[in-house]
Amino acid sequence: MIAEITAKKLNTSQFITEQVAAIRAAVGDGTAINALSGGVDSSTVTMLGHRALGAKLRSVFINNGIMRQGEPERVAAIFKKLSVAVEVIDAQAEFLAALKGITDPEQKREAITQTFYRQVFGRIVRESGAKFLLQGTILTDVDETVAGIKRQHNVFEQLGIDPQVAFGYRILEPLIQLRKDGVRKAGQALGLPAEVYNRPPFPGPALSARVIGEATAERIETVRQATVIVEKLLKNVKAFQCMAILHADRVTGMRNNQRDFGQQIEIRCWDSVDARQAQPTKLAFPLLQKLAKEITTKVPGVVSVTYNVTSKPPSTMEAV
């Protein structure tokens, strides 16, 4: 049973001092490694690990090719400014190869997970010699999986490290007593900029979850460009989450008086408190038309834009 520290009760300076000490004590003369995604959890862990271990922590950012526009550069720049060395690994080809031909959302998710853990990050961990793995697991993640040993055992398996010979390896999870709001508070105290600690959630499988059907490099690029426009035009909209989704269905359109069998982008923008229930954000009609105009003008191949007007439930926030 993990003792929860609520955001309200969280004393950030005490928490940071204790976690830094615990990481130092655990790693000792060894070295540690962690994967930074740019999300609030892994960013906060990176800051804690950096404070505890300095150069003895190797932080890697894996560019999986399904990230938002400019994301690897953005994350690298943020941590450079914080004087934290982050190694950017270009693994785009490996991820796109793993996604090839897959249309089922569950299989897509699985392909990304497998490529990340076993193939790319697993290889880096195994080759690094580091025996300590820093992970941004939070209490909500634990609630959602089997707690304790079994869970850590699974991480080793995922990394392709035989649990039987994994004696030397250890996973450190300094955020395990916190929930998302507590992590944001700790991240802020550790000096992360607001754009990181207040970052809206983004799905694990990244833009591949925003593509219905096969996530090819071209289709990822299409939804990436639409995402830029949606995030730009809806920047000042107070919403829980906004997204662009590329459909696999083709719809008829017209370009220069010619029939153009094109693509459709669906926009979703949610009002929600806790993500369990959500309503479509009431966007002004001219703004919806502006989104449609800019997307069909600037994103190659897109001739149609819709706005989702369903509530959750029966919808979910993401489409796949």
Next chain:
Amino acid sequence: MIAEITAKKLNTSQFITEQVAAIRAAVGDGTAINALSGGVDSSTVTMLGHRALGAKLRSVFINNGIMRQGEPERVAAIFKKLSVAVEVIDAQAEFLAALKGITDPEQKREAITQTFYRQVFGRIVRESGAKFLLQGTILTDVDETVAGIKRQHNVFEQLGIDPQVAFGYRILEPLIQLRKDGVRKAGQALGLPAEVYNRPPFPGPALSARVIGEATAERIETVRQATVIVEKLLKNVKAFQCMAILHADRVTGMRNNQRDFGQQIEIRCWDSVDARQAQPTKLAFPLLQKLAKEITTKVPGVVSVTYNVTSKPPSTMEAV
């Protein structure tokens, strides 16, 4: 060159008298046949033909299984009230068989056209012994195809009647000098109810054009039910055309806390003067949410509803 009669210049009583006389003169002691779809053109032709020929005209309404809810009954009831005998032919199985496995919109359209002309209506014409075919061709149709002989030649071919032996056959097109607004005026003068002569346009391939992907009986039924809701809730909206479209893409939804990989309905509602350009109708947000709620509640399998916010161009009014 066909001499156009504009709606403004159309003298309906003179027009009806002349066309009735022309039909009578042409058919003489013979018999005529026509296919009534319930649209304004074929309904007006049916009224003209009935006035000219009475029982010597056989009007058939072919139920192709891809019509709106209650459509065959509605059309039959309207003409019964006008004392015009209409024969309803149940050809649902033939059309659905022809659509089986077809996902390409052009092939779908072609399958429906072929099944209508060559298979179902062609068979009825050939077996009827009628040599005169009444057609609701209007001037706009002529503009869109090759004019004159070639066009009529094509109709015989479509009907499976060898043009070489088609000497006896003749096509009568009493509306050929009119455009849509003129036909509405003539239809009204012939006693058609407003729901017929003011009927919003509906695509030739009917509900199969409102289904992206394969038009199975089940999927046609899904979009038919969504269409009922869209037409009911948008009845008082002043729009050029409103429609429900069933997507082939599956999206994630939730039912009773269970993941439900369901279907999506897209609503389109257009403001337009002449269909060449169109803007999405500015529907009130609560109305959009009501549409989503009613469709996801009442139409089995649908978990998501979107509203199209693109203009034409680059969109078209129909999706396929």
